[in-house]
Each structure stands twice: as structure tokens, then as C-alpha cells.
Amino acid sequence: MIFIKRFPNTKHVNNCIKSKFKNLHVSVNAKTAVNLAYQVIQNDKTKNSSANPIIISHGLMGQSNNWKSVSKCLLQDLVPNRKIYVIDNRNHGDSPHTPDHSYELMSDDTVQLYSTLGLTEAVLLGHSMGGRAFMHTALTKPEKVSSLILVDISPIIEGDEVKTILADPLNILKTLATIDLRKQKGIELHEGRKIVDKELKKLSIDRPGLRQFILQNLKQNPDRSWSWKINIPTLIEKYSNLKLLNFKNFVYDKPVLIVAGEKSNFVPISHIEPIKKIFPNVRIEFVPNAGHLVHMEHSKLFCEIVIDFLASLH
Structure with a gap:
């Protein structure tokens, strides 16, 4: 198994090695896409795989390192084999610090990553904030997203959630x-x-x-x-931007999986029918005795659910 850390390509960090710059942040003063730091998780089996890769996005205050164990599990058991990229979102991890933050900008960062990696289509897997950013990508650029996996997050924002x-x-x-x-x-x-x-x-x-x-x-x-x-x-x-979400007039009809924690409040039962209007081809799994960090609390079961979902698409 190979873990490779990539850093934003800027004039400050071009051609620099990880050991020297692993704690470096680059400030970017622009409301434009940034080059994200990311980890590549791959093995010999993924070299000749033609399957769309998986891009994983963490939640607020998270980072790519939080997903190493899950990525390792997925890499070993996915059929077909898929390369996995785990990103640090802007203002997190080793990615650039910027004066702005929103789902739209995070989605733009993802699209720029596609260009960097030479991708036309991918499976997007996002937790919480990262999941909502990936919803934005899937709903506005569906041709780039072959399927969508959301971890304990809903496209619906209601009054109680905001409060x-x-x-x-x-x-x-x-x-x-x-x-x-x-x-x-x-x-x-x-x-x-x-x-x-x-x-x-x-x-x-x-x-x-x-x-x-x-x-x-x-x-x-x-x-x-x-x-x-x-x-x-x-x-x-910019925290108020995380409350700005209105996908009611959008539809993404490709396969969607939502893995939610049974003890979490982020995907209440009342959201299920409204979710189906936005994601008509959705499968929702509630993991018993799990909270918002369902992928960390029950990582083995989480991986089994994701692997089964992706296998069902072929």
C-alpha cells in the first residue's frame, strides 16, 4: 500500500519535499479555486484499474489523515479496484488558508483537482461539510460524478439545525x-x-x-x-456560509448512498422524503449506536456498506 502526500502547487512550494514542508500553509487572497493538498492511496492492483477513482473529503475541523484507516480498508476490498484520493479542504490540513470559505468554493477546488489529476469522472465520498461540498459538485456538474456517497449529512437545512x-x-x-x-x-x-x-x-x-x-x-x-x-x-x-444551502430545484439521479449515525441528528427521519426529491436514486443506511463520526466509530461496518454499494453498481 502506498500513501503519497501532495501539496498545493504554488511558487512557494513547487518541487519541495514533504519532510520540509509538511506544516506549511500558503495564504491565498482570492475567491478562486485553490490547489488542494491530497493523499494518494493505491496499490499494485489499482495500476491497471479502469474504474473511476474515489475522492474523499473530510468534515469541518477534519483532515485527510482522519481517513487513512478507512481508505486502507476500502483499497483492500473494493471490487473493482479503485485508486483513492483523500483531500485536505481549503482552510484545513495542509491546503491553502484563504479569506473565504463556502460550499461553492470547495466544489470549485474539487473540479480543479480533477484537472490536476487528469480525471473526467469520479466517485465522491464526503463527510459532513465535505459531503455538502460534494453535493454541490454532483448537482451542478453531474457529468463529473459517477456516484455520490454522503456520510452523516443531509442536503436539507431546517430551522432546528441552524439553531x-x-x-x-x-x-x-x-x-x-x-x-x-x-x-x-x-x-x-x-x-x-x-x-x-x-x-x-x-x-x-x-x-x-x-x-x-x-x-x-x-x-x-x-x-x-x-x-x-x-x-x-x-x-x-465565514461560518454563516455553511448555513447557505438550497438544493430544492436540483436533481442528481445517479446512485447515491447516505450512511448516517443512528444517534446523530444530521439525517433525521423527516429528511428522507425531501432527500428523495433531490436524490431519487438514493440508498440510506442508519448505523446502530453511531454518532456523527460514524466512519470512525464503526469503521468496519462503514466500509462494508460502502463496498457493497459500489459493488452493486456493476
């Missing part, structure tokens, strides 16, 4: 903005994470799993200072 579900991540971002990382300078990675973990706990982020998820975004720079991989100021300022 409650989407309020929690914004509160977390605002909490992170209050943490002063300057005092961590020079401290080793494991010690720095322990200190920030205590800070998060003091600030009422009391779920250990959530704190560990957040801490994966903590990085140490070449000068041994600390910063976040996520662009917290932009994500806070």
Missing part, C-alpha cells in the same frame, strides 16, 4: 480562538498536546474523543512555535 446542530462547531471554533499557543513554543509535540488538552477541558470541551479529534489539528512549526492547521479566523467569519 442547534450548526451552533456547536461554531462554539468550538470560538473556544479554540481563545487559546494562546505562544506559551507552548519550544515544547515537544506530546507535551504541547497535553497542555492544550487541559486547556480544552477547562473550556468545557469535556468529551475526550472530541478533544483528541481537535488536537490532531495542532502543529509545531519549523521555529518550534505552535499553531492550528485550521484557519480559525476565516472559519468563524
Whole structure:
């Protein structure tokens, strides 16, 4: 199995090796598509595969590294074999930090990635925010998407979601903005994470799993200072864009799979009929005892569902 990390092609990072630039962020001051950092997951079986590859997109405050274990599982058992690309969305991971953030821009970034990779069509698999960005791509450029897999996210936004579900991540971002990382300078990675973990706990982020998820975004720079991989100021300022979604006049009639957590509120039963109007060829699977991070909480079952879905298309 091969994991290859690719970085945005800009004049600052052309021809640079991973070990030197793995913590580098490039600021881009434009409302245009950016070149995303991504990982290539492949093996000898994928070299001669003619099947459309899979592109995976993470959710808010996530990164491509969160999907390594799932990608490994899919790579081994998919029939036919498919190459997998896992992206870092703009303002996340190793991709450029920009002053704007929206589903439309993220979709444009995906289309630009197609050009970079020489792709005409792909399977898009997106979690939460990444799923909604991929919905935008599928609904506005259906010829580029052979099938769509959405992880615990719906194309429907209703009043309760805006008031409650989407309020929690914004509160977390605002909490992170209050943490002063300057005092961590020079401290080793494991010690720095322990200190920030205590800070998060003091600030009422009391779920250990959530704190560990957040801490994966903590990085140490070449000068041994600390910063976040996520662009917290932009994500806070442009957070309202994540509530702007209206797909009621669009239809994507190719195969769609939605894998939702039974304990999550992101895909309520009341959304099923409206979802079918947008995605008439949809299959919805609810995973028992799973929350919003269904792919991490029940990764084996999640992979089985995705593999079965893709196998059914042939």
C-alpha cells in the first residue's frame, strides 16, 4: 500500500519535499479555486484499474489523515479496484488558508483537482461539510460524478439545525480562538498536546474523543512555535456560509448512498422524503449506536456498506 502526500502547487512550494514542508500553509487572497493538498492511496492492483477513482473529503475541523484507516480498508476490498484520493479542504490540513470559505468554493477546488489529476469522472465520498461540498459538485456538474456517497449529512437545512446542530462547531471554533499557543513554543509535540488538552477541558470541551479529534489539528512549526492547521479566523467569519444551502430545484439521479449515525441528528427521519426529491436514486443506511463520526466509530461496518454499494453498481 502506498500513501503519497501532495501539496498545493504554488511558487512557494513547487518541487519541495514533504519532510520540509509538511506544516506549511500558503495564504491565498482570492475567491478562486485553490490547489488542494491530497493523499494518494493505491496499490499494485489499482495500476491497471479502469474504474473511476474515489475522492474523499473530510468534515469541518477534519483532515485527510482522519481517513487513512478507512481508505486502507476500502483499497483492500473494493471490487473493482479503485485508486483513492483523500483531500485536505481549503482552510484545513495542509491546503491553502484563504479569506473565504463556502460550499461553492470547495466544489470549485474539487473540479480543479480533477484537472490536476487528469480525471473526467469520479466517485465522491464526503463527510459532513465535505459531503455538502460534494453535493454541490454532483448537482451542478453531474457529468463529473459517477456516484455520490454522503456520510452523516443531509442536503436539507431546517430551522432546528441552524439553531442547534450548526451552533456547536461554531462554539468550538470560538473556544479554540481563545487559546494562546505562544506559551507552548519550544515544547515537544506530546507535551504541547497535553497542555492544550487541559486547556480544552477547562473550556468545557469535556468529551475526550472530541478533544483528541481537535488536537490532531495542532502543529509545531519549523521555529518550534505552535499553531492550528485550521484557519480559525476565516472559519468563524465565514461560518454563516455553511448555513447557505438550497438544493430544492436540483436533481442528481445517479446512485447515491447516505450512511448516517443512528444517534446523530444530521439525517433525521423527516429528511428522507425531501432527500428523495433531490436524490431519487438514493440508498440510506442508519448505523446502530453511531454518532456523527460514524466512519470512525464503526469503521468496519462503514466500509462494508460502502463496498457493497459500489459493488452493486456493476
